[in-house]
Amino acid sequence: MTTNVPQPPPEDDLPCAVFVEMVTDYLEGSIPGDLRVRLEQHLAICPGCTSVLDQIDRLIRLAGRITEDDVDALQPAQRDEILAAFRQARHPD
Amino acid sequence: MDGRPALADSVVAFDDDVVLVGCLRDRDEAAFTWLLDRYDGCLRRVAMSYVGNRAIADEVVQETWMGVVSGIARFEGRSSVKTWIFRILVNIARARGIREHRSIPFASASRALEDGAGPAIDPDRFLTAPAADPTGHWVSFPLAWEHEPEERLEAAETVAVMREAMADLPPAQREVMTLRDVDGWTSVEVCDALNISETNQRVLLHRARSKVRRALEQYFEGASA
Known part of the structure; x- marks a missing residue:
């Protein structure tokens, strides 16, 4: 098997394949202390996993740009209709 | 008053x-x-x-x-x-x-979780052959996006690729990612609104983000090839 990446030192026992499944949990802060430390030690020496973390972080920020342009805006006629319903609604008591 | x-x-x-x-x-x-x-x-x-x-x-x-x-x-x-x-x-x-005879997100939480399940990254990209190297480390590193010019990362076309990738997600994953990452809801709000557990929410979100990441990666790699 060929490889073009330097292999991590033996004390890093966290497989990259495991790390990439924990990225969301890591970002959500739902990884407990000891494991979190191991993840961070791994990140410090693994450019591949660092890239994936950075990419997920970027795509979250990009997603924030998919906003109102994705859907039709509330049309004035529909807005008026909804507001009229609100005005006409009677108190229950 | x-x-x-x-x-x-x-x-x-x-x-x-x-x-x-x-x-x-x-x-x-x-x-x-x-x-x-x-x-x-x-x-x-x-x-x-x-x-x-x-x-x-x-x-x-x-x-x-x-x-x-x-x-x-x-x-x-x-x-x-x-x-x-x-x-x-x-x-x-x-x-x-x-x-309208469409599939219903969250009709069954377990079905939703099975829907489109798969690893975040193609397993072929990790060293897994047990005899050779069972460490699960990268065969080759993913292309770092920081080498992409900033304007390309932020381009309308990149956002369009992302929107398309989200449209292709299974409904439950699309739903969670839309609320979390597009509309900026908290996980508690999403769990409450969709009546799913915190764990399910995270699994769905992770799968969604992983697929969208892959789509963006293919887009960047294809464009720079």
Whole structure:
């Protein structure tokens, strides 16, 4: 098997394949202390996993740009209709 | 008005559910308009993911607002106003989805979790052959996006690739990622609105983000090849 990446030192026992499944949990802060430390030690020496973390972080920020342009805006006629319903609604008591 | 501050100069106070609900029950139109402007776009986006047709999504959103108008008096404050409105929408959209013969997100949480399950990264990219190297480390590192020019990362085309990738997600994953990453909801709000566990929410979100990441990676690699 060929490889073009330097292999991590033996004390890093966290497989990259495991790390990439924990990225969301890591970002959500739902990884407990000891494991979190191991993840961070791994990140410090693994450019591949660092890239994936950075990419997920970027795509979250990009997603924030998919906003109102994705859907039709509330049309004035529909807005008026909804507001009229609100005005006409009677108190229950 | 029972001791609440004058509303003309307290628009920000609508962020407080107690104030908001009180005003809505008093038929304060400024409060309702605030609500309408704040959530209509988000409701439309989510309605689309259930019914997949703008005209029907439009009806679903209209019906949701009518549900808010008629239901506010019965709102008991067990959830936030935001998730309450959202649940009204989800119930209406699901009913419409059934009528329109579309698949229903979250019809079964376990089915939703199986839907489109797969590893975040193609396993071929890791060293896994047990005899050779069982460490599960990268065969080759993913291309770092920091080498992409900033303007390309932020380009409208990149956002379009992302939107397409999200449209291809299984409904439950699309739903969670839309609320979390597009609309910026918290995980608690998403769990509450969709009635799913925190764990399921994270699994769905992770799968969604992983697929979108892959689509963006292919786009960048294809364009730089």
